[in-house]
Amino acid sequence: MDIRQTIRQKRRELSQAQRDNAQAIIYQKIKKHPAVSQAQHIAIFLSFDGEVDTKPIIEYLWQQNKSVYLPVPVAEHKLIFLNYTPNTPLVKNSFGILEPVIDKTKIINIEQLDIIFTPLVAFDDRGFRIGMGGGYYDRLLENYQQQQIYPIGLAFACQKVDHVDNQHWDVKLPEIIYA
Ligand SMILES: Nc1ncnc2c1ncn2[C@@H]1O[C@H](COP(=O)(O)OP(=O)(O)O)[C@@H](O)[C@H]1O
Ligand SMILES: [Mg+2]
Incomplete structure (x- = not known):
């Protein structure tokens, strides 16, 4: 089985207690994070396939009066x-993930995002990640430094691997919050 499938399965098999413990730590780290405090426009994702549950993070960001954004995949593997x-209508996309119904008035320019919480399947110490295989976040984050966007990966510790066999297009994340 390939690494992507192996790690996805491990992640799905975490018990509720393991998830709760890890997520409590992750949520605390986010609440104390200076870049999150300073940010106004924050992109995140809705969890599926056993990913870290982002709903409590989103609730927290709303409480803090942050503007929250969700990705919608469009043509050419772009987001x-x-x-x-709380009033945004959601639909299930072809991956089975909930996403906002497209409303052109709600689209933000990528450069205006301060933080992009980034999903991942596996990661290593250097910050290299393996995603779902579409390269969506590699394309999205290609120029994140010039755009002054700060990407933060979110993961469970069981998603950490010794070494991601990265390709030239893979973007290295400056930070991954995991527990
Ligand atoms: N910045 C980019 N521009 C064009 N194609 C890209 C870019 N980043 C990734 N890709 C393409 O997307 C595909 C999937 O990328 P990969 O890194 O394997 O997936 P993931 O990061 O989702 O695990 C690759 O075939 C790669 O050529
Ligand atoms: Mg990649």
Whole structure:
């Protein structure tokens, strides 16, 4: 079985107690994070396939009056981001992930995002990640430094591997919050 499938399975097999413990630590780290405190426009994702549950993070960000955005995949493996509020209608996309119904008035320019919480399947100490295989976040984050966007990966410790066999297009994350 390839690394992507192996890690996805491990992640799905975490018990509820393991998830709760790890997520409590992750949520605390986010609440104390200076870049999160300073940010206004924050992109995140809705969890699926056993990913770290982002719903409590989103609730926290709303409480803090942050503007929250969710990705919607469009043509050519690109992502656009739409403002997400408690009233935003959601639909299941072809991956089975909930996403906002497209409303052009809710789209934010990528350069305006301060933080992009980034999903991942596996990661290593250097910050290299393996995603779901579409290269969406590699394309999205290609110029993140010039755009003054700060990407933060979110993961469980069981998703850490010794070495990601990275390719030239793979973007190294400056930070991954995991527990
Ligand atoms: N910045 C980019 N520009 C063009 N194609 C890209 C870019 N980043 C990734 N890709 C393409 O996307 C595909 C999937 O990338 P990969 O890194 O394997 O997936 P993932 O990061 O989702 O695990 C690759 O075939 C790669 O050529
Ligand atoms: Mg990649």
